[in-house]
Amino acid sequence: MQNETMPNFLKNRAFLTPERKAVYFQEQTLTWIELYHRSLEVGGQLQALGVQKDQYVGVLLKNHLDTVVILFALQLLGVKAVMLNNRLTSAELVWQLNDSKASFLILEDSFAEIDLKINQQIASMKTITKERLFRIEPVVPDIEEEISLSDICTIMYTSGTTGNPKGVIQTFGNHWWSSVGSALNLGFMESDCWLCAVPLFHISGFSILMRSVIYGMPIVLHENFNVERTIEDIHEKKVTIMSVVGTMLTRIVEQLEARRLPDHFRCMLLGGGPAPLPLLQACVAKEIPVFQTYGMTESSSQIVTLSPEYSLTKLGSAGKPLFPAQLKIVKDNGSSAEAGEAGEIAVKGANVTPGYLYRPEVMKEKYSDGWFYTGDIGYLDEEGFLYVIDRRSDLIISGGENIYPAEIEAVLLAHPAVADAGVTSIDDVKWGQVPMAFIVKRQGMDVTADELQPFCLDRLAKYKVPKTFYFLEKLPRNAAKKLLRRKLREWVSKNEDSIS
Amino acid sequence: MQNETMPNFLKNRAFLTPERKAVYFQEQTLTWIELYHRSLEVGGQLQALGVQKDQYVGVLLKNHLDTVVILFALQLLGVKAVMLNNRLTSAELVWQLNDSKASFLILEDSFAEIDLKINQQIASMKTITKERLFRIEPVVPDIEEEISLSDICTIMYTSGTTGNPKGVIQTFGNHWWSSVGSALNLGFMESDCWLCAVPLFHISGFSILMRSVIYGMPIVLHENFNVERTIEDIHEKKVTIMSVVGTMLTRIVEQLEARRLPDHFRCMLLGGGPAPLPLLQACVAKEIPVFQTYGMTESSSQIVTLSPEYSLTKLGSAGKPLFPAQLKIVKDNGSSAEAGEAGEIAVKGANVTPGYLYRPEVMKEKYSDGWFYTGDIGYLDEEGFLYVIDRRSDLIISGGENIYPAEIEAVLLAHPAVADAGVTSIDDVKWGQVPMAFIVKRQGMDVTADELQPFCLDRLAKYKVPKTFYFLEKLPRNAAKKLLRRKLREWVSKNEDSIS
Structure with missing residues (x-):
C-alpha cells in the first residue's frame, strides 16, 4: 500500500x-x-465553476504560462486532463470529448469558433474560456494532498490501424517512472533547465512538465518553435536540455552556421525517428550532443535512448531501454527474435500505459504476459541496440505529429465519389513525411484533388490532409481484402522523383 | 502488475x-x-554448494571487492542476504542467524574462531568461507531475469526498546525508492563517484552499493575509514560524494588543515545526528558541502536531508523529506503537532520497510494508516524543517553504530550479582556517545566494574560494552516499574564533569 x-x-x-x-x-x-x-487559485476558480475531482476535463490550450497553471490546478483537484491537439477540427474534438465523457472543456479565448461548434454538438458538456475562468471568484479549493500512482493523470488520444482515435491512459505512476527513468539515463543536476518548444498537449511536451515538478527543474516554455528565440534562450536562460524532432534540429543547425551552442547545453533529446547521417554529422561538427529516442504516447515518452557517443557507430539505432524498462522483439510465431532478426517491438515497464479509456478489449489485444506490443517493427543488434524499421506499419510522422492512414482513409471513403482509398506517406524535406492518397473513383462519377482537399480540411486537422492525390483503377488488397499499404509505399518509393 | x-x-x-x-x-x-x-561465476559456485533461491543466507564479510561480488551474486540468484555486523560476538551472531532461519553463512576466512563457535551451536546451518567458495567448481547458475519490487533483498537487524534485535526487511523496492529519492535530491551525473568507507553491512554502506547499480555509478570501496587514503582517493579517483558520520568528518577536516578538497567533490552526506556548530563552521570555511541527513535501517537510509545552504541558518535541523517521502510529527494524543511542537516522528514512503522478519505484530504497533512511527522525537519549524530531539528515546549512537540500552541491560541482568541495571549514554569527544551503566547490586553480593566489563565483552560487541559503571541503591522507575532512562540521563548531564 x-x-x-x-x-x-x-x-x-x-x-x-x-x-x-x-x-x-x-x-x-x-x-x-x-x-x-x-x-x-485557479483550482478554486475551477471548483467555483463546478469542476470536480475524478471528472474528465478537456484541455484545448496553447503552450502558455496559463496552461501550466491550469494543468497543475487540475492535478491539485484530482481532475483528469484530456489533452487535446490544437490542430484538430471541431469534428475531431467533438469525437474525443464525447468519447472521453468530458464534463468540461477549458479552451483559449481565441478558439471562439470552435467553442461555438462544440457547444452546438455536445449539450452535456460545458466549455470554459480562459478569460471566463480567470474572472470567476474562487472558492477555497478542496485539494488532493496525496496522489496514488495508479490514479489517472492525463488522457491523450492516438489513432491506430482501426481509424478511430483511442484515449491512452497515463497514470501519475506512468509519468513518475518515465521521469525517473529519464533522470537515471540523462542525469539530473540542480543547474538543469529544459526548453519546451514542443506542444504540451503531446507527451513530448507534457513529459517535460512532469519532469520539471518531479526534479524541481525550471522549464523555458515557448509558444511554438522559433529558431532564433530558441538559440537566444539557450544562452540567456542557461538551458541545458531541449526536446526536438528532426525538422527543429535541422533548423537549429542551419541557424547556428559557424557558431556553437554554449557549453552548459548538454542534451538535445531527439524524438520522431532516427536522424539522417548528414544531420548527425553536422551535430558532431558543432558539438551538439544528440540523444536519439524511441517512445510513444503509450510509454509516456521516451523508453529507448541512444547516447551521443554511439550516434555515428550505431547510426540509425534508437539505443537501449531506460533502466526501469525492458524491450524485446517478437517474431510472427510468438518467439523472441535473435539478434539481427526483425519482429514486433514489445516493451515493458511501469511507464507503459495500463490501457485505453473505456476500451479494455484493446488492451487485451496489445498486452501479453505484462508486455505491451507496440505494433512497430524493429530488430536488436548483437549488443542489444534497437533499430526501428517501421513505425506501426502505417504510422506517418510529419513534423513531429503522428498521422494514422486509416483515419484519413475513413474520411476519403465518406466522399460520395470515392469508391476506395489508401493513404501512405511520401518523404518531404521540410516535414520528414507527408501523407499521400490513392483514390479509386466510383464508377460513372468524377472527383479531383481540388475537391478532395477542402473536403478533408473540413474533417481533419490540416497536417493530416494528403498533399498529393493519385487516382488509379484498383488498390492493392490481399485475399482478405486488407489494404496492402506496403505495396503503396513501394510504388511511392519507385516513383518518388516523378511525384514530388 | x-x-x-x-x-x-x-x-x-x-x-x-x-x-x-x-x-x-x-x-x-x-x-x-x-x-x-x-x-x-560466484552465483554458480554458491548454487554448486546448495544455495537456492528464496533462502536466507547470512553474510559476515568485511568491506572488500569480494563482498560486492558475493552480494550481487546473491541478488542474481534471488537469495535474501542477512547482513551481519562484523563486530558482533558469536553469541549475537548465533541469535540473528537462528532468528532469520538462515540456511547458510558466508564469512571471511579470518573469522575461523567464530566459524567454529557458530558451527557448534547451529547444526542446521552450513558455513561457507570465502576461500572454500572461490575454490568450488561452479555450475551454470539459474538466475533471476526479473525482480519484483516487493521481493526481499536484505535483512538488517536492529534492536529496540525490547532488547532482542529484530530483522528489518528491505525489499528491492525499498532500496530502489531510496536510491531514486536520493538522486532527485542530490542530483546524479555520469561523472559521479561515491566513496564508501562505512560498512556494507549497515544501510549506510549497502545503500551506496544499490545506488551504484541503479545509477550506473562507480564506488570507491575502502575496507575501513582511513583519513589519509580518503583524501588521496577523493583526488585520484575523482570522488564526488562520500557518506560519513560526525567522527569521520571531524578527522577529515583536521587532516585537511589549510588545504581544500578538489572542486569535483560536491557532497559530504553526513548521517548519525546533527553536526555541532564548530564542525559545520570549519566545513563552511573549507567549502566542504555538508548534506546532513536523518534516516534509519527501516527507511533504507536517508529519508530527510538538509542542503548545505541551510546548514548554518537551520543549525541542528535534519532538513526536509526526499521527494517521494512524507513526514509528520504526532503528539501523544495522536493528533498532528503544530510547527514548533514536539512529538513522535512518523514517516511514509515506498523506501520504508514493510516490516520485521517473522514479526508481523511489531509492524502492527509501529504502523498506523500507512505511517511508520519511528519512536524518535522531534519537531518541525514554520518552514517544515525537521529537528530531531531524541533518537528512539533510548538510542545511543557511538561512532555511527546504533546501541540499544535494553540489549546491554539484559546482559547485565544475567550476571548473578546484579539486581537491577540501567544503561544510558555519556557524551564522548571521539565517539559522540558511549554507553554507561547504572548497577544495583544483589543484596549481600558484591561485584565491580572490572568483573562486569569482561562479562559484557563475552556477550556483546565491544562498542556496546559500557565504558563506565556506576553503582547505586535503586534505579529510577515509574509506578509500572518502567525504567526512567530520562532520569538517568538527567543525572549524567548534571554530573558529567565528575564522571568523565
Missing part, C-alpha cells in the same frame, strides 16, 4: 524548494511557490 | 553500460560487465 501513494507533486515541490525557478514564459518567471499559489 | 517488476539490477546495468567503471577497491577496478561476470 505504501508503495502506491506519494505527496501531491506540485504541493510537495513548492514545499521542498519554494524559491527555485519553475517556469520561464516570455517575460514572466514563476518560482515553485508562486506557481503553486497561482494553481491553487 | 507491470509496476512491480523490473529487470535484474546488475544484469541490466551490465547490459546498459558494460564498459563504465563499477567499483574501485585497492589496486583493482571492475567494470559493470566484469562485475556481472564475476558475480555470475
